[in-house]
Amino acid sequence: MKILNIAAYKFVALDRLPELKDAIAQALAARQIKGTVLLAEEGINLFLAADSAAIHDFLAWLRLDARFQDLDVKQSWSAAQPFGKLLVKIKPEIIRMNHPAIQPSAGRAPAVNAATLRRWLDQGHDDDGRPVAMLDTRNTYEVDAGTFHRAIDWRLEKFTEFPQAVLDHRDALAGKTVVSFCTGGIRCEKAAIYLREAGIEHVYQLDGGILKYFEDCGPAHFDGECFVFDDRRAVDAALKPRVDIGASSDSHAPQAVGSLPA
Incomplete structure (x- = not known):
């Protein structure tokens, strides 16, 4: 295992996006790093891979910008x-929801x-005796690769369907502690804010998503693997890829390599 894969995002107000895009693209190309970076006025979202030295050098460069100093990877x-x-x-x-009023940079929902x-x-x-409802905010093909027990x-075919789904199923969540989760945290962060605004009283987002849960807790309470948007297709609870991409680059993932979830 010689290639370091990183996933990170941060909701933070960004301006002068074309200049930032060019600077990041040049920094990545100079270090022969591949993957995807999405930039928006609301923040940054990235999935990247290269040898460890190149990745850490890029992160050191990126964190020279005060807006990204605390980027969690x-x-x-x-x-x-x-x-x-x-x-x-x-x-x-950086993750499309089509609800401009949802602004995580202005304040997060509580995280667990x-x-x-x-x-x-x-x-x-939970610690107050309420039943815990695990709410998967990902798309159908991601859920089919693996999810939490009884989640x-x-x-959902795409994340923009999530707000209407909340309105359709809101009553079933009453009286429960709802934990929204996704791959790396970005969708469940927006989801948790929307759930609270929709009147769900006890809502948390899973901090760092499934990938962080695997890192800290392994496979406990999780069935299957976590779908990822690259040629690995999915990673298990030890964060090892399903596919030996050194032997085969064939992929049946629903989206093109380098894309991020809709």
């Missing part, structure tokens, strides 16, 4: 480069860390 390893190219794009949102969530799932309730799955 999830790491995993693969035997070969899982991305076919480098893409740096400017988008209206992996260790606390595992304890809640072990004991069958709520609304069969």
